[in-house]
Amino acid sequence: MTTAIQTGRATAVDLRAVTREYGGKQARVRALDGVSLSFPAGSWTAVMGPSGSGKSTLLHCAAGLERCTSGQVLLAGTDITDAPDATLTRLRRKEIGFVFQSFNLIGSLTAEQNVALPLRLAGQRVSKKDVHAVLGSVGLRDRMKHRPRELSGGQQQRVAIARAMVTRPSVLFADEPTGALDSKSARSVLALLRHMVDAAGQTIVMVTHDPAAAASADSVVFLSDGRIVDRMRRATAREVADRLAGLEG
16 A cells, blocks of 8 residues: 655645546446546536436545545645555545535534534544634624524525634535525535635635526536536526536436
């Protein structure tokens, strides 16, 4: 097993000829097929494609949640392809933020406690000032003592984003972050993500099925059968929808 190799940080995430296969010899499935893709630092990339195209697998390999079968993955300046588990754990705690469609908040904890949780799990000192600041940045300073059931879906997702950002990660990975929200809440969350990129230089990689959400990003990557088939920059929702329909047809 090789040790992690430090590299340059011109890109936040770099996938090089990444292949990911599942199953045994008799039922081998190739979810990613030689994907080479770079995510520039300070950019927002949406990943789209039909069901089964490899979107979630790409996200998980890029975030170090799954190991690729072949190829190379560089994350936050570190080659994680064969990195030890301890290195991956450290990176997940310090360099990666992850936001899920289902929020994944702990119902018995307040918003403030949910946001502080990653720091506690990492054994770091919890600064209330930092926790309050990140909640304030997502517009929830006045909801710190509320539990998830006392918050709207959009507010819960904002807490989830604050929780992901409290460790100041290099990359924020988002898996269908607006999929469980109504249109108004979705627009609010997308506006927040846009602000994070424009004002703070945050890098975001987002899987979505929603053309409107994808159109909020700087660029959209389209997958089909585990391969990149197209990439669009500053596309409109209609352009994204038309391209996606062509892949699903």
